[in-house]
Amino acid sequence: MVAHAVLVLFLVATVAFFILNVLPGDPAAVVAGIDADRATVERVRVSLGLDRPVAVRYAVWIGDLTRGHLGTSWTQREAVEELLRQRMTVTLRLAGLGLILSILIGMTMAFLSFLGRFGHGMIRFLEYFFFAFPQFWFALLLLYVFSFQLGWFPMVGMHGRTPFLLPALALALGNGAIISRTARASLREVLRGRHVLAARSLGIPEPRIVLFHVLPLAIVPVVSVAAIQAGYLLAGAIVVEQIFSLPGLGRLTLTAILQRDVPVIQGAIVVFGLAFPLLNALADLVVGFVQPQLRYGRNR
Amino acid sequence: MRGATTVIQGLTVSLGERRLVGPLDLELKGGGVLGVVGESGSGKTLTLRALAGIVPEGLHALGGGVPGSALVFQDPGSYFNPRWRIGRSLQEVLHVVRRVPVSQTESAISSLLNDVELENDDAELFPFEMSGGMLQRAAIAMALATEPQLLLADEATSALDPLTRDRILTLLCRVAREREIPAVVVSHDLESLSSVADGIVVLYNGIAIEEGQGSLVVATPRHRYLELLLKSRPCRETAGRVLPEIPRGESETSQGCPFAPRCPNADGRCRTEMPRWAGSSSHRFRCHHPAEPQ
Incomplete structure (x- = not known):
């Protein structure tokens, strides 16, 4: 690994x-x-x-x-790793919240789709809708409705108590749709499983069946997909940070590109590149926790 | 309720207008094992599901749903939550269904495991670490954990080798007798079943055509279907020719004997009139032209 x-x-x-x-x-x-x-x-x-x-x-x-040194910025005369570190927290918080929101949205949608034919059709429509529109479109829409019209959130920058909620939501909708699709298929598969029928026939109450006998198995493919999506969330954060004027990695990278600040661009590429294997390793750990078969060799 | 006899009358399962099983009358004696036999598609599994009250969606069952019934399935590997050790699965049933306090589940688990001839240490195994026979024992332990009033086994032995099959069948009979609860065991393996079961019911197209003491039914089959079924063991000379194929296109006769379209002895009466029960209380059958007992 x-x-x-x-x-x-x-x-x-x-x-x-x-x-x-x-x-x-x-x-x-x-x-x-x-x-x-x-x-x-x-x-x-x-x-x-x-x-x-x-x-x-x-x-x-x-x-x-x-040695952990990524060079010195040509324009700002500062160590690149220091610049990245300062901006990283903003991007990580944004992408992290985006990931949490997309899992919440996706799982909620997946569960709702099992509530009758109408729910199923509605959710399928929403999935296409969320997936088909780009993140910046949702970002502008959310900004217009909730910040400009309703005034619930700050228009720009890191003001107010929840500066990350709207941008994270803009990031999360498309990913939520993908997670919903995965979770829906996987839930359907697990619900059809014999051990669910068995649990039902033994008299285990339905909420407990869903919570302990269905969900832990159904989330395995969801975790793998979410890990891949998390990488794209980081990439999407670059665009969304611009729209919401958040001082994150995305703005640092974009400025560096415009100024030909090669060391900063290189550093950003390395950081983003490293995110994918790290996220995959994390997903493997979660899946290993869920599936005892995969832990087997190591435990005994 | 222990030792009591449960009488099931007019059990039916239908898909819309079409009747898949029944009407079926069954007498389930406490401590007794009833074997239900038939070929694939004869309605064995549906009968059990109807007894347990869990028929597949879209089907309509009447007269079943015996309270406190527990099912044991054909494929015990998929019967368990794959994430849990066997002990945890047993604890789930004991705690959630029977409301046994968690502190007391340990002794209950070990007594259940002993009942089905498993070791205490086996509670630590995951389902994928167990053999087919062990899994089936564990599945029976799961069923027993609910303190069932009726034990139902759906092809519970079909995936096992002959030796293990007999052991599991014997085990099923023993636990039913010890607990004085009735057990219904479904199988297409008439021979093994008849040696352990107290009674046998032979199903054809969801209808009982012959029933009685296991040894009598197997030794002297009277209904033509059962006679042919017993002869149709794989063998070079008769391979596939003893029991005629189901004729295609011919609609199932709703009034007559269900076997009439395939029966070499069938005449016009067989097609229009369902035969009445004949024979004694220990062995009865429904056939217009029964085979003579040899």
């Missing part, structure tokens, strides 16, 4: 480095500014270390990475 994550990290770091360093254009000129003369650009180039060959710069990048 760890070896896997390290390999992914190394590959992501390598690809990020080479893509950014073969891009056309002169980063030194951008950093020095439009009006800068040739001598200034050269001075900037030397101070950024861009006069050294690509191989040397790659070796330095990987070497720094093993």
Whole structure:
């Protein structure tokens, strides 16, 4: 598991480095500014270390990475890992809340779909609706209705008590639809299972059957899907952060892209790349907890 | 209620207008084992489900739903919550259904396991760690944990090897006798069943066509269907030819004998008139042209 994550990290770091360093254009000129003369650009180039060959710069990048250093921002003159760390909390809180909301929304929808034919049709429509529209559209819609018209939430930035609720909701609707679809299929499968019939015939009350005999089995595929979705939630956070003017990783990355601040872009790519194996490992742990078969070899 | 006889009268299961089982009269003696025999599709499982009161959605059952009945299924592996150790599953039934305080469930679990000839340590196993025979014993323990008034076994032995099958059948009979509750055991294995069951009912298309003491029914089958069924064991000479196939396209006769469309001895009367019960109280049958006892 760890070896896997390290390999992914190394590959992501390598690809990020080479893509950014073969891009056309002169980063030194951008950093020095439009009006800068040739001598200034050269001075900037030397101070950024861009006069050294690509191989040397790659070796330095990987070497720094093993020590947990991601380089220094060209525009802000600060350690990249420090910049990322400051912005990370905002994005993690946003994506985390988004994940929780999407699981709540998805599971609620899945359960409601079992309440009769009308409920089923309604939920299927909602699933398509939530899934078909992009996150930024929901973000704008929510912002318009709840902040602009109703005034329940702040329009921009980190004000008020719940600055994350609306953006997280905008993130969560599409993912909730995917989770609902997965959960619906899996619930239907488990409910048809013989052990449910058996529990019923033995006289176990229905709420207890759903809670202890159906739900723990039905959430296995949901956990796997949610882990994959969590990665996309991080990516979606970039866009939604912009709309809600939240100072997260997304805004840092976007600003860095516009300013050609290569070390910050590289650092952001590595952080996002690392999120996927970490989330998958987390999902494996949860699934292992739910399914005793998978724990078997290790326990005895 | 112990030792008492439960009489089931006019048990039917229907799908809309179509009657799948019955009307069926069954006498369930406390401590006695009733074997229900028939080929696939004869309504054995539906009969049991109707007795337990859990027929599949869309079907309509009358005359069943015996309170306090417990089912044992054919495939015991899928009978258990796969996340729980056997002991936890037993505890669930004891605590939630029987309201035994959790502190007292441990002794109850070990006595149940002993009843079905399992070890105390087996409570620590997950269902996927047990063999078919062990699982079926555990499934019987689950059923017993509810303190049932009626024990129902649906093809409980069909997936087992012959030796284990006889052991499980004997076990079912023993626990029913010890608890003085009736048991209904459904199987297509007439021979094994007749040796342990007190009574046998032979079903064809959901209708009882012959019933009585197991040994008598097997030794001297009177209904033509049962006679042919007993002869139709796999064998090179007669392979697949003893019991005629169900003729396609022919609608099931609603008034006559259900076996008439397939019966080599059938005449016009068989197709229009359901035979009355004949024979003695220990062995009776419904056939216009019964086989002569040899």
